[in-house]
Amino acid sequence: MELRQLQYFVKVARKQHVTQAAEEMHVAQSAVSRQIHQLEEELGVQLFVQKGRNLQLTSVGKLFLCRVEGILTDLERAVNEIHEYLDPEKGEIRVGFPHSLGIYLLPTLIASFRKHYPNVTFRLRQGTYNSLIRDVMKGEIDLAFISPFPEKHSHVTGDLLLQEELYAIVPQGHVLAESKTIRLEQLKEDSFVMFSEEYSLRSIVLEACSKAGFVPRIGFEGEETDTIRGLVAAGMGVSLLPEMALTEISVLQPVKVRVVEPQVTRSVGMIQRTGEKLPLVAEVFRKFLLDFMATKYLKGEDTE
Structure with a gap:
């Protein structure tokens, strides 16, 4: 064989x-x-x-x-361990991530990390909540950014990185577009542009609407934040998106409005397989990530 x-x-x-x-x-x-x-x-x-x-x-x-x-x-x-033994700063890191964290957070982290470790390479894999956990469990990736962060899980463990606020997004000209803050129930008559069922942001939005006392009327579904944002900007409905997914500026742009009742957030973390030592270079990245989030990202400092 x-x-x-x-x-x-x-x-x-x-x-x-x-x-x-x-x-x-x-x-x-x-x-x-x-x-x-x-x-x-x-x-x-x-x-x-x-x-x-x-x-x-x-x-x-x-x-x-x-x-x-x-x-x-x-x-x-x-094979990777041998390469790391010969040169710990020339290894490969296998990282998974959801689309919403690949717009700003992941590129920012990798760019900053590579300034210190220019010879390290990354193998990236985009996935949904369940697929990322599965890939970590199977050993196909070393680390995965994930949201929501699984506080208790039999097979994966990790570090909570941040709590991120979700904003309401509405089309230009919407009756609430000029508002500084809104209550979520003010959108109950609107059609919602929602993520597909396999995406964790969908359940977060549904839970928030439930707390606000209504079930959202779903008009359209999408699988990426760019799609959701574009459909809302085109006047196809309203939605809720994480702040990081709204950093990119495009020609067709919705209006973001802070939701104060209830406040909607999601937890963001980094996971690895329980009980297994990370490859050396992946552990270096994990420690860099935690330091970066604590000293720069969360404090809004310059990442250069």
Whole structure:
């Protein structure tokens, strides 16, 4: 059994398509098919079944995938540890993040960190709340920015970074656009532009509306803060967004208004796998992050 066979197997399992897997790995489709066939012959089992144009894992294929992913993750970690041992400031940090934190916070942190550690590289993965926790648990990323911060979780632990305020956003010309502050119930007759169900900001907004005594009427849904902001600016409804998601200025811009009743916030944190020591370079980044948040970001100092 060869390492290449295992790598091809995992890629095909994730893509559910030999051609797409081959294109992503920049190899011939026939080479991928041949390696998968040899792997199945060596194991004496069928790992995939054809379903339409896609390949699906068999029951034993799913079992094998879980083990192989762990093996490849451990191997990758071992290679990284060797590189870190030779030069701790030349490692790679695997970081996950939700879209709303990738607009301002993450780029600001990485830019500041790389001024001190210019040879460190980052592998970034965007995801939802549940997918980020899953990726940390599986060891596919070292650290993940996450919101809301899971105070108690069996498999991940971490550090609370900040509590961020959410603002109401309304179109230009809205009856409340000139207000300095509003009560959330003042938006109960408006149509809301909401995040899709898998995004944690949706549940935060729904809970806030519940506290204000109403169920929001959802007119449109989106998956990124840019989409939500643009739809509101276009007059398609109102919404609530974190302050960090409103830093970018575009041609089509909604009006942000502070909500005072109830005040709406979200917790933002950084998580890692419970009971596992971080790679050296990731631990350096984690400590830098905590110092940065305590001494610069939260105090609004210049990050240069």
